[in-house]
Amino acid sequence: NAGVTQTPKFQVLKTGQSMTLQCAQDMNHEYMSWYRQDPGMGLRLIHYSVGAGITDQGEVPNGYNVSRSTTEDFPLRLLSAAPSQTSVYFCASSYDRDSTDTQYFGPGTRLTVL
Amino acid sequence: GENVEQHPSTLSVQEGDSAVIKCTYSDSASNYFPWYKQELGKRPQLIIDIRSNVGEKKDQRIAVTLNKTAKHFSLHITETQPEDSAVYFCAESGGSNYKLTFGKGTLLTVNP
Numbered sequence: 001n002a003g004v005t006q007t008p009k010f011q012v013l014k015t016g017q018s019m020t021l022q023c024a025q026d027m028n029h030e031y032m033s034w035y036r037q038d039p040g041m042g043l044r045l046i047h048y049s050v051g052a053g054i055t056d057q058g059e060v061p062n063g064y065n066v067s068r069s070t071t072e073d074f075p076l077r078l079l080s081a082a083p084s085q086t087s088v089y090f091c092a093s094s095y096d097r098d099s100t101d102t103q104y105f106g107p108g109t110r111l112t113v114l
Numbered sequence: 115g116e117n118v119e120q121h122p123s124t125l126s127v128q129e130g131d132s133a134v135i136k137c138t139y140s141d142s143a144s145n146y147f148p149w150y151k152q153e154l155g156k157r158p159q160l161i162i163d164i165r166s167n168v169g170e171k172k173d174q175r176i177a178v179t180l181n182k183t184a185k186h187f188s189l190h191i192t193e194t195q196p197e198d199s200a201v202y203f204c205a206e207s208g209g210s211n212y213k214l215t216f217g218k219g220t221l222l223t224v225n226p
Contacts, residue, residue: 040218041218099207
């Protein structure tokens with residue numbers, strides 16, 4: 001199994017541009033989530049999904065959209081990038097349909113918005 | 115759970131000493147408390163977790179204790195080694211069970 005994969009690894013955007021961060025898992029996990037990691041702030045939940053077709057907001061959802069059309073994929077869309085969205089983004093998944101299970105993280109995407 | 119406070123933010127110990135990291139939470143409905151380790155430039159990985167019906171759990175040199183009355187839980191690492199150097203995050207999953215809230219992390223440095 002490849003586990004949780006994320007693409008791209010690095011990305012530089014200009015303010016106002018849009019892009020999609022890809023996340024996929026091949027473990028048949030129901031729960032998937034997106035976090036952003038900023039220095040001194042820990043990991044903050046952006047959006048999560050408990051299964052295909054179901055998504056909900058986390059702690060810091062503004063400026064981001066998600067969809068879950070399949071069990072495997074959970075893309076994160078930045079609608080109009082802002083410098084405040086410069087961060088490292090981690091996707092995670094777990095087998096159970098909630099957050100009370102081991103979260104398997106992807107390798108992360110380092111995003112810089114100029 | 116909406117708020118997790120983690121202390122200290124940095125911790126430096128000598129090899130062989132013990133290290134203790136503490137977290138407090140506010141949601142009395144929280145029932146799941148994992149600890150993640152993140153090495154520099156790597157992804158976070160679960161090292162140990164505890165559920166609300168247990169007061170203590172051990173795995174070799176690592177242990178976690180939970181005090182539900184006081185709403186705090188701690189990570190204990192004994193006989194520390196240089197490879198234990200990393201950032202450690204506590205987390206809690208509250209009554210909704212759908213959101214995992216992380217502390218801000220502790221940078222542990224083990225000096226040889």
